Amino acid sequence: MKCTRCREPAEVKLRAHNSAFCRSCFVFFFQRRVARAVEHEKMFDRASRILVAVSGGKDSLALWEVLAEEGYTTVGFHLALGIGGYSSRSRERTEAFAAKRGLDLRVHALADEGLGIPDIVSATRRPACSACGTFKRHYFDAAALEFGCDVIATGHNLDDEAARLLGNVLHWQTDHLARQKPVMQPRHEKFVRKVKPLYLTSELETATYSFMRGIDYVVEECPNAAGASQLTYKAVLDRLEDTSPGTKVGFVRDFVVRGSAAFARDEEGDSARTCEGCGMPSFGALCSFCSLRAEVDRKLAARAKPAPTPSNA
Amino acid sequence: MRVCLNPQGRELQIDGVARVGDLLRRLEILPGTVLVIRGERLLTEDASLTPEDDIELRSVVSGG
Numbered sequence: 001m002k003c004t005r006c007r008e009p010a011e012v013k014l015r016a017h018n019s020a021f022c023r024s025c026f027v028f029f030f031q032r033r034v035a036r037a038v039e040h041e042k043m044f045d046r047a048s049r050i051l052v053a054v055s056g057g058k059d060s061l062a063l064w065e066v067l068a069e070e071g072y073t074t075v076g077f078h079l080a081l082g083i084g085g086y087s088s089r090s091r092e093r094t095e096a097f098a099a100k101r102g103l104d105l106r107v108h109a110l111a112d113e114g115l116g117i118p119d120i121v122s123a124t125r126r127p128a129c130s131a132c133g134t135f136k137r138h139y140f141d142a143a144a145l146e147f148g149c150d151v152i153a154t155g156h157n158l159d160d161e162a163a164r165l166l167g168n169v170l171h172w173q174t175d176h177l178a179r180q181k182p183v184m185q186p187r188h189e190k191f192v193r194k195v196k197p198l199y200l201t202s203e204l205e206t207a208t209y210s211f212m213r214g215i216d217y218v219v220e221e222c223p224n225a226a227g228a229s230q231l232t233y234k235a236v237l238d239r240l241e242d243t244s245p246g247t248k249v250g251f252v253r254d255f256v257v258r259g260s261a262a263f264a265r266d267e268e269g270d271s272a273r274t275c276e277g278c279g280m281p282s283f284g285a286l287c288s289f290c291s292l293r294a295e296v297d298r299k300l301a302a303r304a305k306p307a308p309t310p311s312n313a
Numbered sequence: 314m315r316v317c318l319n320p321q322g323r324e325l326q327i328d329g330v331a332r333v334g335d336l337l338r339r340l341e342i343l344p345g346t347v348l349v350i351r352g353e354r355l356l357t358e359d360a361s362l363t364p365e366d367d368i369e370l371r372s373v374v375s376g377g
Binding site: 001010011012013015020057058059159160163202203204206207208211212219220221225228230231234238239241242 | 319320343344345346348350354355356357358359360371372373374375376
């Protein structure tokens with residue numbers, strides 16, 4: 001198979017784009033695709049200070065490298081989730097990546113607060129991905145504020161967005177559909193814009209870019225992901241994509257262009273209050289992060305209480 | 314040839330496949346869901362394979 005651009009031997013075939021690329025042409029294609037998404041959706045500009053949320057996986061590290069090489073001002077932020085060896089290895093890879101490229105990385109470890117995702121799950125019986133999402137949203141917002149960033153960029157890719165869209169449609173989660181955009185504008189002065197520059201870039205493309213660029217990313221899956229519905233949706237979409245290449249990109253791009261506006265009225269209103277716990281914007285007295293923390297603290301304290309003895313029972 | 318499936322770390326001995334596309338079909342893996350790696354290079358579906366090859370099939374799927 002020959003490269004569509006230069007006719008050298010190809011290393012990757014992208015059926016959705018009816019193209020095949022050699023290494024150097026693929027890297028060019030990938031970087032240009034990310035740059036076009038940023039420009040087309042007006043995600044940020046050269047004056048922006050971008051907080052890149054980096055997990056140690058292929059998507060976020062590839063995104064960080066592309067943005068840094070494009071000359072954007074970036075600050076990497078890694079939230080160490082305390083999920084055993086998986087989190088340790090994710091942090092190590094992220095730190096090694098940043099050190100090798102001389103990039104500015106800030107790390108916050110939940111373990112430093114004596115609380116990891118497994119503790120939260122065990123105390124509250126909430127699904128791990130739900131607790132993890134609440135914590136990530138809080139710490140990303142807080143980090144952007146602390147480090148003076150005016151935009152948060154995450155590595156959500158086309159497959160993530162297609163799976164999320166399918167899930168939201170299957171359950172008609174209209175409020176979630178209203179928020180499914182490549183650019184989420186802030187609705188409070190303490191929040192910043194959130195963007196997804198890889199929203200039209202597939203997992204195959206981010207994995208290929210990372211491999212070709214020698215990015216040493218964490219290949220293993222989060223142990224909590226097993227059985228997650230998002231993986232089922234991805235498997236279904238992979239079947240559709242195999243039968244009809246371009247299905248995923250059409251699904252997500254056309255929703256953004258033609259579908260999302262229909263759900264705008266279902267979007268939640270502004271967070272008008274200030275959380276009494278952390279000072280961040282909130283719908284109620286406590287934000288969802290502080291509510292979850294309070295629930296965990298309550299349940300861990302109840303567990304720690306000694307069981308009543310027969311004499312004082 | 315020796316085939317390693319990652320991230321599972323599972324190793325298989327597969328014989329009688331001439332091309333990457335045949336290997337993926339044999340293992341019922343959809344093209345586009347894995348990187349097919351031989352040494353420092355990626356292989357496309359039409360690439361020829363030999364019995365001496367050492368191949369890594371690395372899943373590109375992530376998330377939960």
